[in-house]
Amino acid sequence: xxxxxxxxxxxxxxxxxxxxxxxxxxxxxxxxxxxxxxxxxxxxxxxxxxxxxxxxxxxxxxxxxxxxxxxxxxxxxxxxxxxxxxxxxxxxxxxxxxxxxxxxxxxxxxxxxxxxxxxxxxxxxxxxxxxxxxxxxxxxxxxxxxxxxxxxxxxxxxxxxxxxxxxxxxxxxxxxxxxx
Numbered sequence: 001x002x003x004x005x006x007x008x009x010x011x012x013x014x015x016x017x018x019x020x021x022x023x024x025x026x027x028x029x030x031x032x033x034x035x036x037x038x039x040x041x042x043x044x045x046x047x048x049x050x051x052x053x054x055x056x057x058x059x060x061x062x063x064x065x066x067x068x069x070x071x072x073x074x075x076x077x078x079x080x081x082x083x084x085x086x087x088x089x090x091x092x093x094x095x096x097x098x099x100x101x102x103x104x105x106x107x108x109x110x111x112x113x114x115x116x117x118x119x120x121x122x123x124x125x126x127x128x129x130x131x132x133x134x135x136x137x138x139x140x141x142x143x144x145x146x147x148x149x150x151x152x153x154x155x156x157x158x159x160x161x162x163x164x165x166x167x168x169x170x171x172x173x174x175x176x177x178x179x180x
Contacts, residue, residue, distance in 0.1 A: 002071045004037050005098035007080075008090035013064045015085035016041045020066055022083050035076050038069040045158075045169055054167070065090075072096060125150065125157075125174040133159055137176030144180065145170070 011019045020039045027036045042061040047054055066086075070076045077096070080086060089096035127133060131147045145161035148169060155174045160167045 002073070004035075004069050004071045006067055006069050006104065007072070007096045007098055009066045009068055009080060010087045010090055011064055011066055011085050012087065016060060016063070016066050019083055019085045022085070023066075023068065023080060026079055026083065030079070032076065032079070034071075035073070036068065036070040036079070040067040040069075042067065047167055047169070049166075067099075072098070125152070125155070125177075127157060127177065127179045132180040133157070133177045134180055135159070135161075135172065135176060136178050138172060140170070147177075 009019070020041050023036065023039045027033055043058045044061045045056055045058055047056050049055075068080055070080070077089075081088065091097035127147050127150060129147050129149060133145055133147055135141055135143045135145070140161065143161050145159040147157050148160050149158040151157070156171050157174065157177055159170045159172055159177065161170050162168070
């Protein structure tokens with residue numbers, strides 16, 4: 001049996017969630033859970049300032065695109081391609097090209113089955129939300145911030161750091177953070 005891979009599907013802007021829901025429903029109705037495994041609309045948390053008030057919201061990382069993990073064959077291609085709101089797969093002509101783990105990592109998206117999701121060694125991290133922390137690795141070494149979220153499964157923390165006067169969420173691995 002072929003291996004499931006991630007594909008990028010282009011949609012009409014604003015139809016991403018509808019396309020995801022329609023594909024999920026079609027998969028369930030036709031019993032294709034073993035061929036179309038997952039449909040994602042990548043989201044990100046952003047802090048917006050309106051009228052002097054900071055508000056955390058989520059927004060689509062890639063408006064007009066949906067990611068689908070599937071085994072590519074004529075049936076699955078047809079189902080996804082003919083979903084209302086889908087304009088096509090990303091790739092040359094009518095041949096969809098799967099994403100590599102390197103491409104997914106470059107985009108900043110952690111997929112549930114990516115090798116990076118399963119750390120080789122478990123790090124005992126004792127930080128908790130509200131603790132002050134220092135970045136000891138990565139591009140922003142030496143910056144201080146406040147821990148917002150701890151994800152033990154991924155071994156990462158969301159650290160709020162002050163970048164140009166704005167609290168900016170930054171996801172970093174346990175190994176790059178020291179509690180102050």
